Structures are given as structure tokens and as C-alpha cells.
Amino acid sequence: MQIQQFVIKYLNTCQILPVHQILIILRTWNNLIKLKILLVFLIIIFGCRKSDNPLDLILNSNIPEIKKIKNNFSNHEIQILYSSIQRDSLGKPTFKEFSYNLDKNYYYYPASTVKLPIAILAIQKINYLIDKGFEISINTPFIIIDLEKDLMMFEKYSNNQNEVLSVANCIKKIFLYSDNECYNYLFDFLGRDEINYQLEKKGLNNTRIYHKFLSNSDNVNSSEFLFISNGDTIYKQNSIKSNLNKSNTNLKSVLKGKKFLLKGKLVNSPFDFSFKNQISITDLNNILKRIIFPENFKKEERFDLHQSDYNFLKYWMSRTSIEDNKSSIVNRDKYWDSYSKFFIYGDKKGEMNDNIRISNKVGMAYGTLTDVAYVRDKINNIEFMLTATILVNDNKTFNDDIYEYESKGIPFLSALGRQVLKLERNKLTFD
Template sequence: MGSRFLIFIFPITTLFFSCTHHTEDPDLLKIALASNNSKIRKVMDSLDQYELQARYTRIDRNRDSIIFTDFNFQVNDSNYFYPASTVKTLTAILALEKLNEMDSLDRYTRFYVEGDSIETTFANEIIKIFAVSDNEANNRLFEFLGQDRINMSLKDKGIAPVRISHRLSTENAFEVTTKPLIVFLNDTTLSWLKPSVNKPAVPLALNRIKKGTAHYEENTLIKEPFDFNLKNYFPISAQNEVLKRIVFPEQFPKSERFNLSPDQHSFLMKAMSDPPRDLGYDDMEYYDGYCKFFMFGDTRDTIPEYLKIYNKVGNAYGTVTDCAYIWDRKNNVEFILTATLLANKNKIFNDNSYEYEDIALPFLAQLGREIYHLEIARKQRQ
């Protein structure tokens, strides 16, 4: 069982299922992972290969109080996995926070990054981050923030361990000097936001920081493990902490919250949950489950209106991750689920040969469904 706590949340790191008291409340994560469903069993029968980590947070309400109970499977901050696009949550929310400090700017301010051909708004880039996980949208906000500000902001809020060191899928990923932004103060007046100079990344000293047996560099096969020591680091425990602060800010002291106005918070929650079809994207290419791996990642079904999923996914180098708050208004069910697994059977990185469709997405989708149905049954027993 998991440990029960109110208001303050402390990471629990285990090598297997968390187990303490409260025997009247079963560990739904343990039950879900013991499912005989083949999508679950394929991973659970080869745990060393898939490097699975998962945390399920049960949510109970007692009048005005919210009680979180975390249940863990193999969650260990010292065992590295590549967080991929899950880090975009940080650039999105911290961009909103920074805008609060600037009297002349808001999320609808038009801007462009020096050297970029795209003129956009902060709101548009945040929406693209959650709707279709746009890398360029993330990188534009990264230029606005800089890695030092991201890391310091998280540290000040007690969110750890985290290390953001680079942009995503771009040649200047590790450049420490950000590009200046040109913002439109009105239709005729431009302002130049000066760049920031950030600290270079220090190599991470973590378990499993080198992965596989070989990797490709510019179409050349290097017969050595792929080294992630300079990459972003955003483990399960930190992702869980960030999501709790986004969805339930009132459960944290002000010093540990993200500094968002009520209007910004509503905007962020909507951006995190709206399916791409509601934002003008082609639903044949960007179907509801495109960025909703739990419950819908292996299907093209439409998410029902009564079910809201506030989340951010990531997949790269064979690692697939989702961190989600799932809320069913019809059945009065809510929970947080975070999981990651590595689907790279041949142990070669950068070869674009990963088992996303065969293993990773079906597993995460089924895990979400298992927890969801167990939660409905739990509510019916109450």
C-alpha cells in the first residue's frame, strides 16, 4: 500500500510496490499490473527489458481537503529515462509565469524569435505544445525562458530532482545563449527582449544513463551504448509533483505553487485537455489519442465529453511516457497516473526501430483503462 498524506507531498522511491498501512484501500496499481490482459503481460513478463516505472495517485476528498495517496512500481529517481516531450509542460507553465512579471506582455502578445520565419503568440505555442506536442513551439518558449530560469524556478518551488539542459530536435539544442525575441507591443511598436546566457550542462551521474549496445550518429553505427548524461532529466516523482501543483494549486503553500492568475490557470487546464479536433487539427491525423496515451493511445476512438484528461506525453529513443490527471465527471472518478517504459528490443538507439505501436502504446492505454475501471468499482463500493 502507499502512504497517506495531506497537503504536503513527499516523493516515495521504491524498487517495487509501495506497501504500508490502510489495508481497507487496495493498491489499484498492483492489481492493474497483475492483469492477465496480453497488453499488460507482454511488459510485465520482461521487466528488465522495458525498464517500467509507474506511479498511481489515488485522490480522496474530505470536505475542502484533498488527500493524495501515491502507489509506486519501480519508481526510482536514480534510474534514468529520457523524458522526451514531457518537459514541454515546464516551458509552457513557466512561460505563463514569466509573463506575469512583464507589464507590457500577455499570452496573446505577438512575437517572433530572431531568425525564425514564424510570427505567433505565447498562447498559440502553448496550445500547440499540448495539442500535438510541437517541438518548435517548445523551443520558441525555451528561448523566452532559458534553461537556468527553468531549473531555478522549479528548485524554488521544491520540485526536484529535475535538470533541463536543451531544446528539442534542433541543431542548436545545447546552445547556452538564448535567441532574442522581438515582441509587438502594438500594431506599430516592436520591442527586443535580450537573450540570456545560461550555464552549460553538467554530466548526470545516474543509473542506466548509458543505454543499449550501439547507436547511430549521422547515419554511422557506433558500437557503444548511447550516453544520455547531458540530456534533460525529469523523473516520475518530479512529473507527478508538477501535475499536482497544476491541477490542485490550493493544496500547496503559495511559495510552492506556479504563479498563475485564475485566467491563466483556466487557459492552461483547457490547453492540456482539449483534443486536437477542437483546435482545428485534422482528426484523421491528429486523433483524440494522439497525445493521450493512457486509455486511448492504441485506439482512434473519440474521448467522451464527460471524460477529461489533463496530461503531457513524450516519446523518443524508444522511451514512451505519460503523466495525466484523469477526471470522469459522470462517474465521479479522478486519479493521477504517470508511467514510462523503454521499447527498444534491438538495443540500438537512433535507428528509428522501436516498438511504440506493438508494445508501449498498447501497454499505457490498457494500464489507464485498468486503473479507470478499478476506480469506478472503488467509487461504487464507497
Template sequence: MQGFTGFLTSFFSFSVVASVSYGQVQTDGWLQKLAAGNQNSIFQEVIQHPDTYRLQVIYTQIDRDKNNTPSFRNYYFHVDSTEYFNPASTVKLPLALLSLEKLNRMQNPNVTKFTAMQFDSAYSKQTKEWRDETSETGYPSIAHFIKKAFLVSDNDAYSRMYEFVGQGEINRSLHEKGYLDTRITHRFVRMTADENRHTNPVRFIQPDGKLIYAQPAAFNTVPFDFRRVARLGKGYMTGNDSLVHEPFNFTERNKLPLESLQQILQSVLFPESVSPKQRFSLTNDDYRFLYQYLSQYPGETNYPKYDAKQYYDSYVKFFFMDSLHHQMPEGVRVFNKVGWAYGFLTDVSYVVDFTNKVEYMLTATVYVNSDGILNDDKYDFDSIGRPFMYQLGQTIYQYELKRKRKYVPNLSAFKLSYETQKKDGRPTIKDVDN
């Protein structure tokens, strides 16, 4: 692994990660007691009915020793690795890491995350993408896809990274790293299972259009294990707005258990805290790039230039997304990835408060679909889901502000320089497909 050698390795040379028992519900009484202290009615409604809301929470305390080396302790609330939840856009996190890893494995000095690339079409439903006017160069690139996927959770960016890495390599790589119960089977566009097994030809080009490297179309021949059936709800709407009176079948959809999601983010932020096989082969520059765009706000970014009013600071920061105030607390940055679809809201976060010298991880998923109908766009995101996630986030954040630490953490590794959006006359981007 090429990690934060020199600059960060001394910080991450030791950790204690709580062992996980798969296949059984895990709830720590201490976390349950902490949650009981928040009497917000929406929060308590979800906390007291975790089965109804398919709630799972992992709260990770981080403590440093005298050498600033972090150790980790996980607390669980209703966590069950076998209970399906739809990961939605959280799968964009491993896709970004696998895309960077694949570039590094190519060992072509002319092909980097910033190199212009183009996508052709070679199979049913595939689409071309030769230009991207939201980027500074006017071309797509892995770096630009990662920005869009992290800043506003752009769907096309995910689909293109899926096409670059390939379905077979995505799943093989995650399983080799020990994330065994994961699967990523599809783009975020309407395609059949067969069409998702086929991925586009891709080429990297110089600014003048000259070819650097061409990757042929690919087809994944490896079968998936779909023996564990996952069906939810009492009905669903079809593409032509017909109601089917039977549960929606998620059996062949993307799957990313909460514990795996938490470990993937931890492997990026604290690579030395996980086993070597769980890490992604990233360079120092990759880490810094990821840290920036996991925590930068859309309104700070120049390319793409997002509308800061629509894509406000806490837009993809569920644990700090207050319906009344969209600004983050002074001195706080959240390094995270969220997802929302089919009534599920999920967030995997590392929270840093530079002012109060606080750090912790919080990962949660909740299902809010009171009518039991999938695909009808009538979910309880605004009335229950987001208010719950905000209350959960504030419960942990307020506790962390008061939690005693033997050693004050040195958080300088995560203190980054962010962009300032230029007022250059370019129109801002609104209404992204996410």
C-alpha cells in the same frame, strides 16, 4: 502566488501527499496485486519484466471530504528517481508554466500570453520566427505555443518557449521550486551544448508592428552537474546513418524524474495541495487557459486548425489510446502531457469522469526498444508501448469506476467550455513535427 483565489481555493486547502524516499525502488504490493488482475499478454509481459522495460508507475487516488477538499494517496510500481528515462515532450509542461510565470513577473500590462512576439537570430544555428500563419493573428505568442505544445506536442513551440525563458532561468526556477533532480538543457533541434546555452533575442509587438518590449539574447553561464552517467542500449545511429556499437549517452540530455513530473501537474491542477514553493506564479486566467488546452482535443480547436482524422481525440491521451477506437469514453476528459522518443513513452495525467463522478491521477513511463539500438526509428511503440499504456490506463480506470468514496466529488472546477472547429475553408494542419 496568484492562484484560484476565491473560485477554487476552498477546494484545495488541505491534502495528504505520500512521502517519497529518493534513491530506492518503490513498489506497493497492493498496486502490484491490482496489475496482476489484468491478464492481457502484452500488459503482463511488461509488468513481469519492469527492469527490461524500465517501467515506472505512480497511481494517485483522490478523495474528497464533506467540504470537497481533496486528499491524495500515491501508489508506486517500480519507481526509482535515480533511474534515467528520457522525458521527451513531457518537458513542454514545465516550459509552458515557466513561460506564463515569466510573463507575470514582467508586470507589463501590454505584454500578455496573447501578445504577438517575434524571434530573431543572434548565434550559430538560431533561427528567426516572425510570423505564424496557424494563429488567428498571424503572429506567434506564448498562448499559441502552449496550445500547440499541449494539443499535438509541437516541437517548435517548445523550442521557442525555451528561448523565451532561457536555459539558465528554466533550471534555476525548477530547482528553487524543489524539483532538484531535473534539468532542461536543450531545444528539440540539432544543436551543440554551447549553442543550447545561447538563446535568441525576443520582442513583443503591437498588431501594427510597433515594439512593446525587447528581450536581448541570453547566455547561460551556470554549469550542470553531469556526474550521474546515463547510457542506454547497445548501439545507436548517427545523423549520417552510421551505426556506433556502444550505448547512447543521455548524461547531458533533459531529465525529469517521474515523481517531479507528477508533482508539477498536481501543482497546476491542485495548487493548494503542494507546498507554496512548488507552485508556479499563475493568474486565475492562466489556470483556466491551461486546463482548457491540457484537455481539449485537436479536432475541437480553431487556431491551430488540426486535421481531426490524423490528430484524433485520444492522440495524446495514451491511457485511452485504443488502436481500434480513437474516441474517448463519454463524459471523460484527461488533463495531461505525453512524450515519446528514443523508445520511451511517458504520460502524466489527471483523469476526470464527469458522468460517473470519478477522478484520479496516473503517471507512467515505459521503454520499448527490443533491438537495443537508439536513433534507428525502430521502436516497439505500436506493438508493445501504446498497447501497454492503454491496458495500464484501463486497469486503473475500471478500478476507479468501482472504488467506493465516502463523499461524491464536486468536479465543476474542471467542467470547461470547449471550442467547435469552424468549417471556414482554411486547410487543416497535418504532419506536425512532434
């Protein structure tokens, strides 16, 4: 700009410049042109360079299940967190994380994935009661007394411990086929305030669990619990009242869609998720990571569990929905092997490979599909963590039960899992 002004100034005054000044101007102008060409060249070179993020490679692929979603990623509110795991000669794991569209402040509905922390906290509470001197365990049967309905809930005693209502059996049902009643029982056993206090205490600051999975349920006052051993009550828990007064209004996209159904009537306004359960993808990943790799967290960040508790959780998280059917826990006509496994096998039935174990928890509601998983390929000595969520609600209407779970959502998550497994098997590095 200064050179141009200099030239114009002398042209206007009709003065003839000395030859050496003209040469300086031309040389400077020529260098500027070369610099511009170099900058354009660098932009082309680096702009075309392939991304080091394997998720970009996967999402930009022509795989049909992914391509179907790729045309409009923004409408599907996808968030992904992938951790590639390597171990040193001593077996100590290191994690290299890759993410797509990760935003702890962007709301998605976690659905049944909230059952994962509830299951963990229920075992932790049993441990606290043991420390206080109660002769209790996760296998101790309990009875629930609903004071408002004057109702007692229990399962008949039998010689088969799998048919007794207990914390252990509730957790089994939660992981085998995402039982809502068992989640509700454990929610009441813990109490809403204690749930959120314990999660925050462990450093999970982007998680809020507000409600049970039951229409018009009382999320403020819990039922009473009686834990029974040999016909005697060994622990009684009175109703717990919640004072929690928080919401998701500080998050983005808590108002979703354009319409929703309420008691059979269509309401022409967005659906409000301000008081729905919330877990960021990072928190969800780290809850599972605290179970699979507790040693990677500070003591105060870990859940207060024993090794037997970790083993119990990992075992049942890794089961398929038709495994360990020692009683009436699983209805084989209603559930299949990949019923609770979206990644890799979610769009396939009867094809799960025992050499690939997936320890996970899925969620599916309000058009939102989420899976948090630790995947281990025993044959190829591969392990990784993968957490992802996707919204499939083409008509932008909530609560109408018209969602593209089978045609879009589950195939996408399945393909995503398969491609990550393929990358790991090819031993690709992204350093």
C-alpha cells in the same frame, strides 16, 4: 546449538543424565521444532497474502497488453505513480499514492513531457514582466530574431488571433499535438539557466532541462525576442547566454542499450544520456499536481500564476488533438483524438468519451513513452492522477527509429489507464 553441544558432551563422557535433565532437553527440543513449524506456517500465510498495492494486481493480471510486457519487466524500465483521489464533504482532496519501481535516481528519457514545465514557466515569466510594468500578455504577438542565421521568424498577422505567434498559441500547439518549434521558442524565451533556477526554486530538485528539440541547436545562446502591439515594440529581449554546467552522470542507467546510430553509422557502444533532459516521475507528477491542485502546495512551491492562468492551462491540457480547430492549428489528416493521450485511449482512434477528461502531457522518443495525467470521470464522479514511463527497444539500439511504440508501449499504457479507471469505478479501497 547449545542443546546439541550439551548432549554431545555427555555422550562423549559416557555419563548418564538424570531423568529430569533428559525431560528438560526433550521438552526444549520439541518446543524448538514447534516454533520452526509455526514460522514456516506464518511465512506461507503472509507470503501468499494479496498485495495491498493495486498496481501489483494490474501488472500481474492476464490482460494481453500487459502480459506481453510482464514477461520481461526489467528490460522495459517501467516506473508508475498512481494517486487515488478522495474528497471530503467540503470538496477538499486527499491523495493515496501507490507506486511501482519508482526511483528518482534511475534515468529515463522524458521526451516531450518537458514541454509541460516550459509552458507553465512561460506564462509565469509573462506575469513577472507585467509586474515590472510592461503592457504585455500571453496573447501578445512576438518576433524571433536568430542573430547567428540572420533570420527573423514570425507568423503573418491576421484577424484570427489563433494564427499569431504568441505564448498562448505556442502553448495550445504544445498540448494539442506536442509542437517542437513552439517548445524551442519558449525555451529560448525563458533561457536555460532561468528554466532550471525556477524549477529548483519551486522544490523540483530532480528535474534538469538542458536542450531544445532541434538537431545541432544552440542550447547556450538564445535568440532575440520582440513583442509587438499595434505595430510597436513593447518589450525587447536580447540573447540570453547560459552558464549551466550540470549533467546526469550522478544518475543510474544514463548509458543505455548496446548500440546507436550516429550520422547513419552504427556505433557499438551504449547511448549516452548524460546531457539529455531529465525529470523524475515524482517531479513530473508534482508539476501537473501544482496546476490541478495548487492549494495542496506551500506558497513558495507553487508557480506564480493567476486563476485565469490555471484555467487556461487546464483547458488546453484537457483538449484532444482535434478539438478547438478554429484555424490551421490542427491538421485533421495527420492527428486524431487520442494522438496526445496514451492512457485509456492511446491504442484506439475515434473512441474518446467526452465524459472522461484527461489533462496530460505525453512524451515519445528514443524508445521511451511517458504520460503524466489527471483523469476525471464526470459521470461517475471519479478522479485520479497517473504517471508512467516504459522503454520499448527490443534490439537495444538507439537512434535507429526501430521501437515497439505501437505494438507494445502504447497498448501497455492504454491498458494500464483502463485498469486504473476500472478499479476506481468499482470503488475499491486499499486501506
